[in-house]
Amino acid sequence: MIYIRLFTASRFIRRMILLGAGRSGRVILDVINSTxxxxxxxxxxxxxxxxxxxxxxxxxxxxxxSEKLLTLIDEK
Incomplete structure (x- = not known):
């Protein structure tokens, strides 16, 4: 229980930007959201x-x- 709470705290969750909103990107998003x-x-x-x-x-x-990638990395 402590392990789950510790590693689901927002400071331990890695933030990411998904590249691609097509079929593959949606599949990846579904996998992330279902995990x-x-x-x-x-x-x-x-x-x-x-x-x-x-x-x-x-x-x-x-x-x-995709040209916004480096700018977004610096901002977020």
Whole structure:
């Protein structure tokens, strides 16, 4: 019980940005969300399709294209 609480505390969960909002990206997101305790906190999704920018998948925003990766790493 202590182990689960310790490693599910927000400071121990690794934050990640998912690259790709297509089928593979959605499968990865489903696997992450179905794993308990959560192995990662997905803080955003990047996809090079501009039609997807600003939309969400499972409540996670598509933040823009892959060119934003380094900027987001510095910010978040």
């Amino acid at each position: 308990k305790p959560l192995p990662f906190q997905v803080i955003g999704i990047l996809d090079d399709n501009p039609e997807l920018h600003g939309k969400t998948i499972d409540g996670i925003e598509i933040l823009g294209g």
